[in-house]
Amino acid sequence: MFPLIVYLGASGEVKGVFVTRLCKFFGDISYPIYITHYPLIYLYTGWVANNKLSIRQAFPITQLVFIACIVIGYACLKLYDEPVRKWLNTKLRS
Numbered sequence: 001m002f003p004l005i006v007y008l009g010a011s012g013e014v015k016g017v018f019v020t021r022l023c024k025f026f027g028d029i030s031y032p033i034y035i036t037h038y039p040l041i042y043l044y045t046g047w048v049a050n051n052k053l054s055i056r057q058a059f060p061i062t063q064l065v066f067i068a069c070i071v072i073g074y075a076c077l078k079l080y081d082e083p084v085r086k087w088l089n090t091k092l093r094s
Contacts, residue, residue, distance in 0.1 A: 028077055029070065029073040029074050029077050030073075031081070032072075032073040032074070032076035032077045032080075032081055033069055033070065033072075033073035035076070036069070036072050036073055036076055037069045037072075037073070040065050040068055040069055040072070041065070044058075044061065044062070044065045047061070048061075
């Protein structure tokens with residue numbers, strides 16, 4: 001199943017300026033989100049479990065955690081990932 005999923009993702013075609021920018025944005029922040037989302041999800045899950053909240057009660061915080069993951073991922077990309085890559089690129093080329 002995994003090779004089929006990879007094939008479908010790789011053979012897709014993006015049309016339009018907005019969609020292209022959106023895909024590039026999410027592609028750029030995908031790794032920083034992957035690295036940084038765990039603590040937020042862990043805290044959120046613990047908070048929901050400890051307070052025995054229903055999905056309806058926890059949903060506003062769910063949205064906040066989702067947005068926070070994107071903002072933190074973007075901040076990590078711009079403040080750490082891109083500067084370090086640029087610095088390494090400069091150091092390794094000279």
